[in-house]
Amino acid sequence: MSNAPLPDTTATRQALIDACRAMNARRLNQGTSGNISARVAEGVLITPSGVAYDALAPDMMVTIPLAGPPDETGPKPSSEWPFHQALHNARPDMPVVLHAHPPYCSVLAAQRRSIPACHYMVAAFGGDDVPLVDYALFGSQALCDNMAAVMTDRHGCLMANHGATVLGETVDKALWRLEELEALARTFLFTSIGGAPQILTADEMAEVHVAFRSYGPRTDPPTEA
Known part of the structure; x- marks a missing residue:
């Protein structure tokens, strides 16, 4: 299955900027440590390196190819x-x-722990847990390989000693998943204080996955019932 690339328009570029600003406003990120990309007809549209989100403008987004290195004479992505490039190739959907x-x-991520099925919303990420990607240096081929392998059938992951990454059918859906992932991480950590959460069984999660096929509005990200 493959979703069509997003149009490379001012509106799409502004949506990427708005998502970055929303991440920081919702305390899902800090500074310029986050980044976002969208597959477009010309390749991959991605945020530039080290530019404060409030200073971003649509024409500052950088286009890189779907394969191979970016143009070294152009703006720095x-x-x-x-790993953005790797995931766009691994997950064309x-x-x-x-x-x-x-x-x-x-x-x-620093504890190198995945998130088990402590809550049914784990299903929003495509499996019975939110997996942990093995550590590798940022920007390295090893990290690309690790990310692509884990995210083959998942919509989100934790990255050892690093952070988190989510995928989305739209910019809004990706931002929604990131917020849900942070809520799951908080739930798992808090329920581990002084005890351990009760983990949903494989059969219980199978029921959730079936229910998720019709969960939420038809076009918008699902919301808590």
Whole structure:
């Protein structure tokens, strides 16, 4: 299955900027440590390296190819462009890749813990847990390979000693998943204080996955019932 690339328009570019600003406003990220990309007909549209979100303008987004390195004479893309490129190739059904360092996700990532089925919303990420991607240096081929392998059938992951990444059918859906992922991380951490959460069984999660096929509005991201 493949979703069509997003149009490379001012509106699309502004949506990427708005998502970055929303991440920081909702305390899902800090500074310029996050980045977002969208697959477009010309390749991959991605945020530039090290530019404050409030200073971003639509014409500052950087276009990189779907394969191979960016043009070294043009604007510098996010330092995370390699794994964005890898995920766009591995997951053509998900036109948007969103990466950030949400506080609770980052705590679990530093502990190198995945998120088990402590809550049924784990199903929003495509499986019975939110997986942890093995550590590798940012920008490295090893990180690209690790990310692509884990995200083959998932919509989100934690990254060891790093942060979190989610995929989306739209920019809004990706931002929604990031917020849900941070809520799950918080729930898992808090329920582990002084005890351990009760984990849903494989049979219980199978029921959730079936229910999720018709969960929420037809076109908008699902919301808590």
